[in-house]
Every structure is written in structure tokens, then in C-alpha cells.
Amino acid sequence: MYTLTGLKLKNPTILAAGVLGTTGASLCRVAREGGAGAVVTKSIGPAPKAGHPNPSMFELECGFLNAMGLPNPSYLGFLQELETAKKGSDVPVIASIFGGSPDEFKEVAEGLLPGKPDAFELNVSCPHAEGYGAAIGSNPCLVEAVTAAVKDVVNVPVWVKLTPNVSDITCIGNAAESGGADAVVAINTVKGMAIDIESGYPILGNRSGGLSGKAIKPIAVKCIYDLYTALEIPVIGVGGVSSWQDAVEMIMAGAAAVQIGSAVYDRLDIFSEISIGIEAFLKRKGYSDIKGLIGLSHEMV
Amino acid sequence: MYTLTGLKLKNPTILAAGVLGTTGASLCRVAREGGAGAVVTKSIGPAPKAGHPNPSMFELECGFLNAMGLPNPSYLGFLQELETAKKGSDVPVIASIFGGSPDEFKEVAEGLLPGKPDAFELNVSCPHAEGYGAAIGSNPCLVEAVTAAVKDVVNVPVWVKLTPNVSDITCIGNAAESGGADAVVAINTVKGMAIDIESGYPILGNRSGGLSGKAIKPIAVKCIYDLYTALEIPVIGVGGVSSWQDAVEMIMAGAAAVQIGSAVYDRLDIFSEISIGIEAFLKRKGYSDIKGLIGLSHEMV
Amino acid sequence: MLPLNATIVKINEESPSVRTFFFDYQFETMKAGQFVMVWVRGVDEIPMGLSSKNSITVQKVGEATSKLFELKEGDSFGLRGPFGVGFTLPSKGERTLVIAGGVGAAPLAPYAEAARIAGAEVYTVLGARSADDLIFEKRFAEAGNVYVSTDDGSKGVKGFVTDVLNDLDLSAYDRIAVCGPEVMMASVFRLLEDRKLLEKSEFSLHRYFKCGIGVCGACCIDRSGLRVCKDGPVFSGVQLLDSELGKYTRDASGRRVKI
Amino acid sequence: MLPLNATIVKINEESPSVRTFFFDYQFETMKAGQFVMVWVRGVDEIPMGLSSKNSITVQKVGEATSKLFELKEGDSFGLRGPFGVGFTLPSKGERTLVIAGGVGAAPLAPYAEAARIAGAEVYTVLGARSADDLIFEKRFAEAGNVYVSTDDGSKGVKGFVTDVLNDLDLSAYDRIAVCGPEVMMASVFRLLEDRKLLEKSEFSLHRYFKCGIGVCGACCIDRSGLRVCKDGPVFSGVQLLDSELGKYTRDASGRRVKI
Numbered sequence A, B: 001m002y003t004l005t006g007l008k009l010k011n012p013t014i015l016a017a018g019v020l021g022t023t024g025a026s027l028c029r030v031a032r033e034g035g036a037g038a039v040v041t042k043s044i045g046p047a048p049k050a051g052h053p054n055p056s057m058f059e060l061e062c063g064f065l066n067a068m069g070l071p072n073p074s075y076l077g078f079l080q081e082l083e084t085a086k087k088g089s090d091v092p093v094i095a096s097i098f099g100g101s102p103d104e105f106k107e108v109a110e111g112l113l114p115g116k117p118d119a120f121e122l123n124v125s126c127p128h129a130e131g132y133g134a135a136i137g138s139n140p141c142l143v144e145a146v147t148a149a150v151k152d153v154v155n156v157p158v159w160v161k162l163t164p165n166v167s168d169i170t171c172i173g174n175a176a177e178s179g180g181a182d183a184v185v186a187i188n189t190v191k192g193m194a195i196d197i198e199s200g201y202p203i204l205g206n207r208s209g210g211l212s213g214k215a216i217k218p219i220a221v222k223c224i225y226d227l228y229t230a231l232e233i234p235v236i237g238v239g240g241v242s243s244w245q246d247a248v249e250m251i252m253a254g255a256a257a258v259q260i261g262s263a264v265y266d267r268l269d270i271f272s273e274i275s276i277g278i279e280a281f282l283k284r285k286g287y288s289d290i291k292g293l294i295g296l297s298h299e300m301v
Numbered sequence C, D: 001m002l003p004l005n006a007t008i009v010k011i012n013e014e015s016p017s018v019r020t021f022f023f024d025y026q027f028e029t030m031k032a033g034q035f036v037m038v039w040v041r042g043v044d045e046i047p048m049g050l051s052s053k054n055s056i057t058v059q060k061v062g063e064a065t066s067k068l069f070e071l072k073e074g075d076s077f078g079l080r081g082p083f084g085v086g087f088t089l090p091s092k093g094e095r096t097l098v099i100a101g102g103v104g105a106a107p108l109a110p111y112a113e114a115a116r117i118a119g120a121e122v123y124t125v126l127g128a129r130s131a132d133d134l135i136f137e138k139r140f141a142e143a144g145n146v147y148v149s150t151d152d153g154s155k156g157v158k159g160f161v162t163d164v165l166n167d168l169d170l171s172a173y174d175r176i177a178v179c180g181p182e183v184m185m186a187s188v189f190r191l192l193e194d195r196k197l198l199e200k201s202e203f204s205l206h207r208y209f210k211c212g213i214g215v216c217g218a219c220c221i222d223r224s225g226l227r228v229c230k231d232g233p234v235f236s237g238v239q240l241l242d243s244e245l246g247k248y249t250r251d252a253s254g255r256r257v258k259i
């Protein structure tokens, strides 16, 4: 058992937003069969959205590209899924939400409150949805306003998920902290695209999208490292984690917990596998819990 | 033969800055044995610099991390190398330069003019050298000023190399264009880091550095695609090219030529290999030269 | 994997609304029931079962399939795959019942053929709206016995595949493989559930796919949370107990839509 | 590759300023002459030849090597490698001459051993400042004959290895492998050039390494532009004709420094 922003996590591995998080049943499966310590839902918005046309995700030599386009059934449509998730999973369920303005964020958060999410994660970082996500998340003022707006109407922890597609992620992290965030989550996907050379077509239906998986781990580690220095609140690490070694690396960079997205491609029980690996590492190194590892690399000079 | 900003390239593959570019002899070897269509020198500054302590580069599962720290013998020390390169290589030699201000850039450019470089490439994009590189390259005003300053004192083409570590690379590209740049080069490395979990130490001597190689290709393709739309001047593509397919992909995204850095790790003659591959592709597809491919993906809708 | 470029080498008209597209790439490791993501460039990418190592068999229903129908030999599309879990092959001597409705015959024809090659006895119940819409009757016949049903009675039994099934001793089969419209599959499911034969059965499901590789979660079914694209599309009848099969599906936004 | 974690299992004092560090990892594919990048955490990463599959032999000269000398059994450092091109192994029956000066014996001891195992006749000229500074004399002696020279005459011939070489019929050897201080290697090079024996010879060079993997260009030599870390560190004498050997080297900034 491990406490993060007041939530009791089964272990420090968390399902990342937008991955296997569209239905309540799927979230329960990741928690129970997959062994995740907590799960984050698909990002939910104010109105139903079909998302971008396919192809919306594919594997690259290194990592994955996706441009889902925030498909979601709206908070009204998602409420029943959230209830299922809360009932059937034995771990905290964090509702990821998005909107085009502080008011929309507020509306969605309030709309989901009846489903009793254990926390909210604000998606101000999706790189391929016009007017949403990174459009907000690269502007510190908007990030602070959105965070404050949601904090105002909920009394569960609020995490803010950051985009790496900015000159200085710590400046956005600071804005979230000022807005009252209980934690930041770093990082969302990195802007990227791929072209089919036989036809000349960009492969994604949306032409460009976000890079995830192994390719972005060093980028995530650097963002986490910098945020750990800059902020008081915890940093939750995400981006390219696919082994317990990756998780330990992020924790040493400053992550208080790690989220795992693309790596469910290989196996669903990656969460148990990684949390067992972390435990074994702690034991071998003589640490009583992961607290001793968080930010360790900052002390090595 | 292929013309780019007035230079006659043997083929559209160019050695990237900072790779095998410290000595004149090495540049000649890449041109002659490697088959590069043009070569760019190591970035040269106003005073000798030893660079960061080792480890300064290593291979990751996907790509490479480096933090060389712009080691260079100063323009005075480099003049004889430039002369050797010009004498012994049968292709254009582009001098990469850096400085901490428009005046320093000017000083270095003027200092190297006796070596008769065929063009200058302004490094405003190195992510791990305080006060240099990306410190300038994320500020549009400075980029414009630096470009204009160098344009003022040289009468060969000036290329400006951009960093992807900004919210909007097209805004920096526009600044370079306004400053009089003849081309932009995209991208330099992406900020990243890695930690040794056995010891907790960041692996790079400089703690963090820049990601290159396969991991960053989708990021580079996206930057090139966006710059092609935003600018009038040519975009030279770089980042993760290690096959002719990668080169064609970048060209279709909008690159007028490609630079190759990390991939010399596998084989030095990657330049001939890729230019032969491009030729064969053009022939198979019935194009008379690469002009027909440049930016092709923008027409596919 | 990136989409590979598949060039059409032959097009067969199977019925007024169904065509088979043969391409110049062989999915050598393909198991019947596995699917590919077919990228109709500039339009959409959609899942299609492999009807052989180098073909898909497509019913024209909407934008992407209509665009496919405009393509000619020499034209090309993108392909990713093969993905997902296929039908379990029978062992030598086993009696296998194949139940195919409409274009559901596409993944089942290679299954019947592979089952025959494995030395099983193959029986097929093939249903369609009319005689014209029957697909792959010849391939199934070459693999074993075929019982035909058509809604309009223009060939075989008039009615649905379940009408044929009611007349068969289903307990005599070791394996039952089903693919077809969801309403039909739901009827077959109930029938097999009543006769306590679900353990022997496998169904190939159809849900809205986005990634096709088990990451995005668009295709998950209730209440198991199983992913149709990765844990399926072929599921055993037992896995589908207490499931959404025949009740609802989800659209691209994730909203439930009644069946 | 990321640096692997090597734990010191034994330390041998070879001379007052040279120690061998044995570690708990075996570079099974190592060829004599190849090197590893030794990461002394928090200090520096430096190249070291492998003196066996699981050891490096280090002369204390500056910051990083001094820090290594502070380490004890059970301590660890990082290792990347093995990198570069090693010495060419002789064939059975060939006569091989090994010329080692100072800590240059480190990569040559495993070479002499491997040559002997390959069935070659091995002769070693081993030079050092004084008897105390002779390294691996026993390993060389077990592999074949050893001629010793010391600057101060405390053992063997008083003088340099070249003084020993002048007395040998060098044309009688099929291969000549050389490693030692640059001034010594330059003398040997000139001697072999005079006697037209460069074709049989190989030299292991020492230049300032940054990446160690052939990308950064820090270690390139004139006039060939060859990379010492990747195309070397072992070069044939012919490759070094008209080279900077014995004339200048480059510091970390790339500036030329006279030798």
C-alpha cells in the first residue's frame, strides 16, 4: 500500500489515460488482471466526440504514433462506465478530463462527481486535438486557471498532466502548482508524424499525432528530473515505461509513481510485473519502501 | 549534382554538425569514403572549449544520448582544419558556428572566412550548453538578430539550425527567415537524460543532454512538415535518418536535403548507400529528380 | 508495424455486394480468423478478416468499403497485420461444424480448408439473404458437407442458419466455429447455451476498432473487458457468457448503441 | 549500450603505479586490443584496454585513475564495450613478436596468450622504466620467450625496447604487435619502416576519446581521418604511414598538442 496525494495505491504503477480506459469493464480488468495500483480513465469531455479518422495508432520501429482525437462519450455517457469501474476495481479510479476552457473543465468535473472518482487528472497536454489539450497546456495562465477552476468544484485530489512540447515544462508545472494542483503528471505524447513513402500519405488519419513508447523515455526522464527540482508537489512519471528498470529510473529522476500506457501492447500484466520488479530491487538495495528512491539521482554529484 | 541554396551538392545527403567533424581529415574521409554530398563541421565558437566531462555519448535501446558540450578548438584553432577539409573533400564544406550573442556569431564567422567555407550553419539549437545553442534558439528575436548579424558579414549562404525543444518551431523558423537565412536545418537533438539505476547517477557527465537517432525521427518529420508549410526558404531535414526510406520520408515531409549524424555509428558509407537508395526509388516511381518528391505529402489529402 | 503496401493482383466478384481482393503479399503465418487493418488512403482504415493468405473479402457497406470497390487491379492499399487470435484448429478426426452468415464466411472459408488439411471432418452451415448472396459455397463444399439456408428460400432451407441447426444433432460435433451478423451469432449463442455446447464453440466478434493492436481500448466488451482486436476477435462461447453480445455495441465515441 | 555495472572482485598490484582490477563480468567475445569505457561515477569515463576477459590494468596518472585506485573489492564502476578493432591473431606456426612498453603490456598480455593458444611462437620485448615497473612478465614468459629492457638497467638490457630490437633479426617474425608510450611506438615505427617491415606490424594507438563509439570524431587521426576508437585502436603500420603518430595528438577541445 502506497499513498499518493492522499490516495491509497495498491502499488506505484498506474494505468495511463487513454489506454484501455474507454469502458468500466476494461478499467476493472487492468486493475484486477493487470495488477495496476490505480487506473486513469480515457479523457472525457463535455460532448460526445468520435475522434479522428483511422489510422489512429500504429507501431513504429521505436515506439508508437497515435492521434485518437479524444474520442469519448461525454461525461453523461461515461458516468455509467465510471460507476462500473469504481464498483469492480479494487484500486483508485482517476477521471481524466478535458475541455476548451476553465468553464468546460468545471462542467465535466462536476458532471462526473456523481461517479465518485478518487481524483481528477486534467488533460492539458494532448498534442493533436485543436483547441484542447496542449493548446491550453502550453499557456501557463490557462493552466493555472483551469486547475483553479476544477479545484474550486471538487474536493478530491487534482493532478495536471503536462505536455513536453514546450520550451520549459517547469514553467507550466509551476502554473499548475499555483493553481492548486496536488500533483503533476509528465509527460503526454511528443508531437510526431510518419509518412508512407509508397503513397506519400501521412499515415495517421489526422496526419500528425503523438509519439509514445520507448522512444520518449529519455525525454520523460528529463522532464521529470526538472519538474522534481522546480516543484513542491509530487511528479507522476509517464512515457516509455516498459520494464521495472524503466520505472526505477523514473523514480530516481523524481517520480513519486509511474504510469504505463503503450506497453500494455506487450502484455496486460505489465503492472504486476513492474511492481514486483520494483519490490525486488528495493529489497536487494536495502530500501524499506520507494520513498528512498524518489529523486535519488539528484543527490548523486 | 543537386543545387541547394546555390551550393552544388554531389547528392542530397549531408554530414550533420558535430559528427566526425572535428578535423579536416575526418571531414574529407566522410566526403570521399562515406559519399556525403556535403559536410558540416563541428560547431566552432569564439574560444577553445573542452566540453563536458565524459560520459558524453552512449547508445540507448532507441537512439543515442549525448552532451558533448560544444568542444572545439576556437575558430583560430579550426582554420587549418577547415583549409584541409576544403582542399581534400570534393564537396561543399559548411562551417557550423555558435556564439553567445550576435557579436560573437559575427566574430566567429569572420574568423573562419579565410578558410573559405561554402556556407555557414548557425547552431542556435544545442540543448545542453548554457548560454549557447537552444538558449538563443528558443527566442525568436535573438534568432533573427543572430542570423542578420552573420548575413551582414558573409556573402555565402547562411543556414540556421533549429531546436525542437520549443512550443512552436515554425515561429523560430520564421524569425530565421526574417533575419535573412537561406535555409533552415531541422532538427537538433531533443532534450533527454538517462539514469544508471545501479548507482543512481545520471549517466551523462553533464547529467542531461540531447536525444538523437531513430527515437527522434517522427519528431523531426513533424517539424519539417510544419516548417515546409510556414516558410519560403528550403528546409534541410535531420534527425534519425538511417536508411533511404527515412530520407525519402523526410523529403516527402518537405526536406530539400537530409543530414545524417548518429547513423555513422553503423557504417561510414551510409551516405552513398542512402543516395543510391533515393536514386533507385526515384527511378522506380518515375521521377526525374528529387524536386518532385519534396513536400509531396502535403498534396496527399 | 507500419502499413505495408499491398497491390491488388486480382478481384473476384463473390456476390452483388461482396468482392475478394487478392494482393501481392502473402501473410504466411496467418491463422484463420485473424484480421488485417486495411488502410484506404485518404479515407479510413478498417478491419477485415483474411479470407486467404493473400486476400480480403469485402462487403460494401459504407465509405471505406465503397472506396475499396472503386479500386482496380494494380491499385494498392495499406495493410497492417495479421492481428488478433484466430479460430482453434481441430485435431485429426474431429468433427467440426462451421456456421457462417453473410460475409462472415470470409474468415471461415480458410478455417474450413485448414481444418480439412488438419484431417478433421468439416460440415458447414452457410446462410445468406438469397442464393446470390451465398459466399464461398464452393470452398466450403470442397472442404466437406454444406447445408445452405437463405432468408428468401432461393436456395437450401428457407429461413436462418438456426433453422438448419435445429435439425442437426449438434452434440455430434467436437468444435463449432461461428461468424456472421451479430443478431445471427446471438441466436446461435442462445441455441448452443441451451444445449450446453458453448464449451465447444468459438465466435468471431465485430466491434469498432481504432488502434487494432490492443492499446486504445475502443473495442473492449462488457462485462469481461476483453479486447476484441487483441484477445479476440475469436472468443470461446464460454468467454462470452454474460456479455454484451447481441445486446449492444459501441460507436466510435464509445457510446453504447443497441443491437 | 548503457554502461553495465561491474563489481570489483579482486585487485592485483602489478607495480607501484599499476593495478589490475578484476570484475564480475566476462567479456566473452573480447579480442585482445579491444577496449572498454570505464565510468568512474561522478568523475569521468575513460578508455582502458582489456587485460583479460574480466579485467583492466590501470596506471595511475590523473583524476579518474586516482579515483579508481581508491576503490576496493566490492566497489563498482560502469563499463561499456568491448569496442574497437583488436590485434590480428597469428595462425598456427607463425612467429609473433610482441613489443610492450610500460602499461602498453595490458592489451598485449592477453594477445600473447591468445597467440600461443592459436599455436604461434611468441616472443616478447618488454620494456619499462625499472624492474619494478615491468608488467605481466610472468604472463608473457608463459606464452613464450621474453626479452626485457629497463631505462635504468635494473633488469635486462639497459635502455629502450628499440635497443633490444636492434639486436634481433626482425625479418624472422611473421607478425609484430606494438603498444606503449607514443614516443616508444614512434621509434619502433621508424625502425620497422626502415627495415620495410611495416606490413607485418600492428600498433595500438592512444588518443583522447569522448564517445568511444565512432560518432563524435574526437579521436580522428591525420591524415587518414581514421577513428582510433572504432577503426582502431589497433592499426596496421601501413595505415599509419604519413600519419600524426609521434608528432602531435589532440586535447579535449580538438587543439593539436605536440608530442
Ligand SMILES: Cc1cc2nc3c(=O)[nH]c(=O)nc-3n(C[C@H](O)[C@H](O)[C@H](O)COP(=O)(O)OP(=O)(O)OC[C@H]3O[C@@H](n4cnc5c(N)ncnc54)[C@H](O)[C@@H]3O)c2cc1C
Pocket (backbone or CB within 6 Å): A054, C035, C044, C045, C046, C047, C048, C049, C050, C056, C057, C058, C059, C060, C061, C062, C063, C064, C065, C066, C103, C106, C107, C205, C206, C207, C208, C209, C210, C233
Ligand atoms: C475483426 C473484424 C473482421 C472483419 N472482417 C470483415 C470481412 O472479412 N469482410 C467485411 O466485409 N467486413 C468485415 N468486417 C467489418 C468491416 O470492418 C466494416 O464493414 C467496415 O469497417 C465498414 O467500413 P465503411 O467505411 O465502409 O463503413 P462506415 O460507413 O464507416 O460504417 C458502417 C459500419 O461499419 C462498421 N465500421 C466502420 N468502421 C469500423 C472500424 N474502424 N472498425 C470496425 N467496424 C467499423 C461499423 O459497424 C459501422 O457502423 C470486420 C470487422 C471486424 C471488427
Ligand SMILES: Cc1cc2nc3c(=O)[nH]c(=O)nc-3n(C[C@H](O)[C@H](O)[C@H](O)COP(=O)(O)OP(=O)(O)OC[C@H]3O[C@@H](n4cnc5c(N)ncnc54)[C@H](O)[C@@H]3O)c2cc1C
Pocket (backbone or CB within 6 Å): B054, D035, D044, D045, D046, D047, D048, D049, D050, D056, D057, D058, D059, D060, D061, D062, D063, D064, D065, D066, D103, D106, D107, D205, D206, D207, D208, D209, D210, D233
Ligand atoms: C584505446 C585506449 C586504451 C587504453 N588502455 C589503457 C590501459 O590499459 N591502461 C592504462 O593505464 N591506460 C590506458 N589508456 C590510457 C587511459 O585512458 C588514460 O590514462 C586515462 O584516461 C587517464 O585518465 P585520468 O583522469 O586519470 O587522467 P587525466 O588527468 O584526466 O589526464 C591525463 C592524460 O590521460 C589521457 N586521458 C584523459 N582522459 C582521456 C580520455 N577520455 N581518453 C583518452 N585519454 C584520456 C590524456 O592523455 C591526458 O592528458 C588507454 C587509452 C586508450 C585511448
Ligand SMILES: Cc1cc2nc3c(=O)[nH]c(=O)nc-3n(C[C@H](O)[C@H](O)[C@H](O)COP(=O)(O)O)c2cc1C
Pocket (backbone or CB within 6 Å): A016, A017, A018, A019, A042, A043, A057, A064, A066, A068, A070, A096, A123, A125, A126, A161, A187, A188, A189, A211, A212, A213, A214, A216, A238, A239, A240, A241, A259, A260, A261, A262, A263, C211, C215, C216
Ligand atoms: C492510444 C493512446 C491514447 C491516449 N489518450 C490519452 C488521453 O485520452 N488523455 C491523456 O491525457 N493522455 C492520453 N495518452 C497519452 C498517455 O496517457 C501517455 O501519456 C503517453 O502515451 C506516454 O506514455 P507511454 O509511453 O507509456 O504510452 C494516450 C496515449 C495513447 C498511446
Ligand SMILES: Cc1cc2nc3c(=O)[nH]c(=O)nc-3n(C[C@H](O)[C@H](O)[C@H](O)COP(=O)(O)O)c2cc1C
Pocket (backbone or CB within 6 Å): B016, B017, B018, B019, B042, B043, B057, B064, B066, B068, B070, B096, B123, B125, B126, B161, B187, B188, B189, B211, B212, B213, B214, B216, B238, B239, B240, B241, B259, B260, B261, B262, B263, D211, D215, D216
Ligand atoms: C555526438 C554528437 C555531436 C553533435 N554536435 C553538434 C554540434 O556541434 N552542432 C550542432 O548543430 N549539432 C550537433 N549535433 C546534432 C546533430 O547534428 C543532429 O542534429 C542530431 O544528432 C540529429 O540527427 P541524427 O539523429 O542523425 O544524429 C550533435 C549530435 C551528436 C550525436
Ligand code: FES
Pocket (backbone or CB within 6 Å): C208, C209, C210, C211, C212, C213, C214, C215, C216, C217, C218, C219, C220, C227, C228, C229, C230
Ligand atoms: S481497437 Fe484499440 S484496443 Fe482494440
Ligand code: FES
Pocket (backbone or CB within 6 Å): D208, D209, D210, D211, D212, D213, D214, D215, D216, D217, D218, D219, D220, D227, D228, D229, D230
Ligand atoms: S571518441 Fe568519438 S569518434 Fe572516437
